[in-house]
Amino acid sequence: MELERTFDQWQERLADLGFASVQAWKAQHPGARVIGYFPVYAPAEIIHAAGMLPVGLSGGGDRLDIQHADARFGSFICSIIKTTLEMGLRDHLKVFDGILFSSICDSARNLCFVMKRNFPDLYTDFLHLPHNPSSTASVDFLASEYRRLIQELERIGGRAVTETSLQNAIALYNHNRQLIRSLYALRAQKPHVLRAWESYVLVRAGNLMPVEEHNALLEESLEQLAQRPGKPRDSIRVVVEGAFCEQPPLDLIKLVEDAGCYLVDDDFVIGRSWFTDDVPVDADPVHALAESYVNRAVYSSVRHDFRAPRWEGLAEKVKQSRADAVLFLIAKFCEPAYFDYVLFKKKLEEIGVPHLLLEFEEKQFTFDRVRTEVETFVESLVFD
Numbered sequence: 001m002e003l004e005r006t007f008d009q010w011q012e013r014l015a016d017l018g019f020a021s022v023q024a025w026k027a028q029h030p031g032a033r034v035i036g037y038f039p040v041y042a043p044a045e046i047i048h049a050a051g052m053l054p055v056g057l058s059g060g061g062d063r064l065d066i067q068h069a070d071a072r073f074g075s076f077i078c079s080i081i082k083t084t085l086e087m088g089l090r091d092h093l094k095v096f097d098g099i100l101f102s103s104i105c106d107s108a109r110n111l112c113f114v115m116k117r118n119f120p121d122l123y124t125d126f127l128h129l130p131h132n133p134s135s136t137a138s139v140d141f142l143a144s145e146y147r148r149l150i151q152e153l154e155r156i157g158g159r160a161v162t163e164t165s166l167q168n169a170i171a172l173y174n175h176n177r178q179l180i181r182s183l184y185a186l187r188a189q190k191p192h193v194l195r196a197w198e199s200y201v202l203v204r205a206g207n208l209m210p211v212e213e214h215n216a217l218l219e220e221s222l223e224q225l226a227q228r229p230g231k232p233r234d235s236i237r238v239v240v241e242g243a244f245c246e247q248p249p250l251d252l253i254k255l256v257e258d259a260g261c262y263l264v265d266d267d268f269v270i271g272r273s274w275f276t277d278d279v280p281v282d283a284d285p286v287h288a289l290a291e292s293y294v295n296r297a298v299y300s301s302v303r304h305d306f307r308a309p310r311w312e313g314l315a316e317k318v319k320q321s322r323a324d325a326v327l328f329l330i331a332k333f334c335e336p337a338y339f340d341y342v343l344f345k346k347k348l349e350e351i352g353v354p355h356l357l358l359e360f361e362e363k364q365f366t367f368d369r370v371r372t373e374v375e376t377f378v379e380s381l382v383f384d
């Protein structure tokens, strides 16, 4: 399929609150289960190895009015929490047989238990991801947590997760992450050939389809991109930080690019490229996944690692991508992102990297003020 058509088609599917592509998969696989997972990261390999379809949730976007969820949460909560619950209350999550949450923040933790109470027939689980990777117990702790998850999925799906099925799933997801890394490398090298919103759509599409199909989509797209002409624009190179969980409106990403920025790296949908290197395939696969979470994960505001400060990770990202500046794109009321903003800002000021903070919500339609802010920021750098 032509690249432009692929982008158009997936833009539509990502905005579809009815999960039509997931429903179609379920209809083609009678009896098979679908397990959704709330961002940021979930061990999709385990769900795949159980013969189920892992689906990454990304909130309700800008097409959902909140009618019921407000009554279950206070006002100062990010929009993805409310829209995810609203989707459940309005029957948009009917296709799911279970939903996984993890320890990314207090709001996500609360959402898990609010969902449990409101949907008692839905399998809702909370994964405790370790917060202290320096501890020698972290890997064993997470491996036991993953074994508990495996038992639950075996109970729901009635199919054993074998060592071979998990190793096969790890190999498929390793390949998936390699392809995403290639896409990002191409964008950093030739941002005029692949726009950030296009690569965003391609990567996020993987949240809604089997990994085998996503691998094929990425392979075909990379092949076509290698032939795609592109006219360089007069833009500054920018790294986006802070959009790791709730996702900004697609129109906002497009606007930032149109206002004079090449987005040469970002943390959009970061769970899909969570590991810096392949998860070992030959070893005990449960241990390998746990060990990779502890020792081979990207830096993130929801993963604490005292051995590798996150602000050093951002500084390294800026250096590797030869960025001129950092754009903090942070969801309104996102505590982990705002806590880290202070630390990131300090580091950037220390190394002399300019930065701009923009706040977003899922339901945002007017961008005039944002456009002016970005254009002013770009001009201040160009004419410096």
Ligand code: SF4
Residues within 6 Å of the ligand: 078, 079, 080, 081, 104, 105, 106, 107, 108, 245, 246, 302, 331, 333, 334, 335, 336, 337
């Ligand atoms: S956007 Fe931030 S505050 Fe909201 S659920 Fe995600 S990590 Fe938590």
